[in-house]
Amino acid sequence: MVKDSEGQLIIEGEALLLTTTGTLIKTVLIEKGVFLFKEIAPDNYTLQLSATGYETEFREVKPDVDISISVVLITKAIVLDEVAINSENKMFTNHNGNIKVDVANSIFKASPSPLDLMAKLPSVIVSADKESLSIIGRGDPLIYIDNQKVGMNDLNALSVEDIKTIEIIKNPSAKYEAEGRAVVFITRKRSRRDGFEISGLETASFKRGYNNYTGVNTGFKKGKTEFKANFNYNKLYHWEANGNNVTISDARVATNYKIRSISDRAQYIFGGGIFHQFNDDDYISANVNAKLQGDDDRNHTQTYILQNNTADNITTLSRNDNQRNFVNSFINYNKKIKSLDAKLFTGLQYSNFYQTSYSDVQNNYNDTQFVAAQHRNQKFTVNAFTGRADAEKVFKNDIKLEVGALYLSATAKTNFAVDDYVTPAQMQSLYDFREQNAAGYTQLSGKVKKLSYSGGLRVETTDIEGKYNNTSTLTIDKHYTNIFPKAQLDYAIDSTMSVSLNYAKSIARPNYSSTSQVTVYGSPFMVFASNLNLNPTITDEVSAGFQYKEMSATMRYYTTKDPSYATFTYDTAQTLISLNTINYAKESGFTFETVIPFSYKLWTVNNVLSMVLNKIEDPSALLSTSKPYLYYYSNNTFKLPKAYTAMLSVWGTTKRNEGIFTRNAFFIMDVGFTKTFFKSLDCTLSFNDVFRNMNFNEDFAINNISSRGRYYTDTREIALSLKYKFGNFKGKEERRVNENEGRIR
Numbered sequence: 001m002v003k004d005s006e007g008q009l010i011i012e013g014e015a016l017l018l019t020t021t022g023t024l025i026k027t028v029l030i031e032k033g034v035f036l037f038k039e040i041a042p043d044n045y046t047l048q049l050s051a052t053g054y055e056t057e058f059r060e061v062k063p064d065v066d067i068s069i070s071v072v073l074i075t076k077a078i079v080l081d082e083v084a085i086n087s088e089n090k091m092f093t094n095h096n097g098n099i100k101v102d103v104a105n106s107i108f109k110a111s112p113s114p115l116d117l118m119a120k121l122p123s124v125i126v127s128a129d130k131e132s133l134s135i136i137g138r139g140d141p142l143i144y145i146d147n148q149k150v151g152m153n154d155l156n157a158l159s160v161e162d163i164k165t166i167e168i169i170k171n172p173s174a175k176y177e178a179e180g181r182a183v184v185f186i187t188r189k190r191s192r193r194d195g196f197e198i199s200g201l202e203t204a205s206f207k208r209g210y211n212n213y214t215g216v217n218t219g220f221k222k223g224k225t226e227f228k229a230n231f232n233y234n235k236l237y238h239w240e241a242n243g244n245n246v247t248i249s250d251a252r253v254a255t256n257y258k259i260r261s262i263s264d265r266a267q268y269i270f271g272g273g274i275f276h277q278f279n280d281d282d283y284i285s286a287n288v289n290a291k292l293q294g295d296d297d298r299n300h301t302q303t304y305i306l307q308n309n310t311a312d313n314i315t316t317l318s319r320n321d322n323q324r325n326f327v328n329s330f331i332n333y334n335k336k337i338k339s340l341d342a343k344l345f346t347g348l349q350y351s352n353f354y355q356t357s358y359s360d361v362q363n364n365y366n367d368t369q370f371v372a373a374q375h376r377n378q379k380f381t382v383n384a385f386t387g388r389a390d391a392e393k394v395f396k397n398d399i400k401l402e403v404g405a406l407y408l409s410a411t412a413k414t415n416f417a418v419d420d421y422v423t424p425a426q427m428q429s430l431y432d433f434r435e436q437n438a439a440g441y442t443q444l445s446g447k448v449k450k451l452s453y454s455g456g457l458r459v460e461t462t463d464i465e466g467k468y469n470n471t472s473t474l475t476i477d478k479h480y481t482n483i484f485p486k487a488q489l490d491y492a493i494d495s496t497m498s499v500s501l502n503y504a505k506s507i508a509r510p511n512y513s514s515t516s517q518v519t520v521y522g523s524p525f526m527v528f529a530s531n532l533n534l535n536p537t538i539t540d541e542v543s544a545g546f547q548y549k550e551m552s553a554t555m556r557y558y559t560t561k562d563p564s565y566a567t568f569t570y571d572t573a574q575t576l577i578s579l580n581t582i583n584y585a586k587e588s589g590f591t592f593e594t595v596i597p598f599s600y601k602l603w604t605v606n607n608v609l610s611m612v613l614n615k616i617e618d619p620s621a622l623l624s625t626s627k628p629y630l631y632y633y634s635n636n637t638f639k640l641p642k643a644y645t646a647m648l649s650v651w652g653t654t655k656r657n658e659g660i661f662t663r664n665a666f667f668i669m670d671v672g673f674t675k676t677f678f679k680s681l682d683c684t685l686s687f688n689d690v691f692r693n694m695n696f697n698e699d700f701a702i703n704n705i706s707s708r709g710r711y712y713t714d715t716r717e718i719a720l721s722l723k724y725k726f727g728n729f730k731g732k733e734e735r736r737v738n739e740n741e742g743r744i745r
Helices: 114-118 152-156
Strands: 002-004 012-019 024-031 045-050 057-061 071-073 092-095 098-102 124-126 133-135 142-145 148-150 163-169 183-188 195-206 210-222 225-248 253-277 283-307 310-337 342-365 370-394 400-420 425-448 451-468 476-492 497-508 520-523 526-528 537-548 551-561 564-571 576-583 586-600 603-617 629-639 645-653 656-658 661-663 666-677 681-688 695-702 705-712 717-728
Touching (some): 092 586, 142 152, 152 283, 152 310, 564 695
Antiparallel strands (some): 045 057, 124 133, 163 183, 564 576, 681 717
């Protein structure tokens, strides 16, 4: 029972069950002095009890059997006629190198888009084209939203206002998909009480051009049913550029180009969902979200090419009308089977991606006149359906058994048509791709005294076929079965220290966009293309970690087969250079990472330092000496007078020599200030990439082609964000376990 100092029951509060190292296990509500934790394994725990107007109380508990406790909460002191209640939430928490970020209660909530938010998080790097994420030393992560596995399009369709926390998991267990060596786990906000809440958001962003983000989020809860909806309209000025010096020694070709792309981009992002809780264990939920994006794109390319001692200077202008639409829908059902004391989860998901591109291209050779070169009409569609079922049971000896199965069916179609005015000729190509994936897994976990263990095995069977419509012969015909084991041991030395060992085998599959024939015309001699025949990447990894309070150190060693990276290829018949992605022979590396949080009075800092030695190899490539490089990240938050909050974040890497590739060093600084006015108006002023250093250099040589590439982004920004809330809506948190596939781009 939870009472106040006068013996009255606490009407409403919150009870948190924590490990002795401070990791949150479960949260329940205190209602009329009573709270209950179910199915808790015997161990030493810390119980944290809090209620509005009372001091937070901590108790050490060890529930070997069912226990009842009585707690008295002390009333907070009241000063004059004003009561100020402040809940200090940690922006970052760390457990064995897995970092959890509190977005909802930090300056991060003012980020205009999910990708802008991701770019500010430790160990996360957003690619120059903003089409992918990577984790330092880990590669591309899996992305989960409320235990549902999603892709980049789902992430882009999410409203930042809807995000509660983001966790970067460096050692994902077997319950996650085998695809990926790290997980970005996003938890959305959910209501606690009946009522409604509406929030309006407006962000004015100044980069090379003006960008405006407008959004509305609504929520309504009545009884056991909750409705949520969001709508965002973004009017953006998109700028990007890249250049390259390419030499093809055996063809006596040398070229350099500089391409700049400017787009007027309109985005409509909207979504809605319903959640109904039948009882404490059973629920059903359904959600639909979408992102519609239109681009009026102007590309300008300057190309110099020398072949067979003949030089040309070419200016290429292309006008592109692009449309990219994405819709995702899913329904989940969770049921507790009381007769077996087990939980069953089922989920269905359907996703559709549709892209069209209409382009008109003209060239000017050697400052003469512009001549029409091509008209391009390209369409690309992906449809994906996923169904899954998962079951788990906890036995009396605290051993948990989890089993599950998944089925995925995806199709992709490309319609590629070109009118070439120079030849003249017309070309049309239709390409169909089909993939089916069936998977099953089992995982066993438990604890013996101070030793916690988990082990799992996942088996996946994949069938892939691809063909052009004008032939009966399959271009791609792949069928393979893979087994992915995972194991983890954790030993608690005492209440503040622990060590861990991990082994995992994982896979990284090509995104469905790689099956597209859609190409971007750079110049008469160069295109940006996809590779229809990419193989999946397989990685084996072992790691060891040490945790002391909030600090951790982790060592990892990994080997990878068929890693995929960009390269240039040359078609001698067409005199055409293509930039696409291929599989290299192998990759191996070692990482050592430390996470060191620190607080002093009004200053809170979270530091991440990684040393990485990575080597990418291929028999056809020129291999240089691999050297260790450093990744550093430091986020500093300052509580200033008059309830202002300031944030200074710096991160970057030293120069990276990774065998085949040599990449540049860079240093990034972000600054922000935030304050809440009138209790409902949040104002945030941000200065991002202050020194405009978010530019990437990449040099390599393969198949007698050497490249020195430069990629420029538009991330230096001054932004003012305003968010106003009204209504009374806070949500009751629920558990969702869907892990649907998502590789649609």
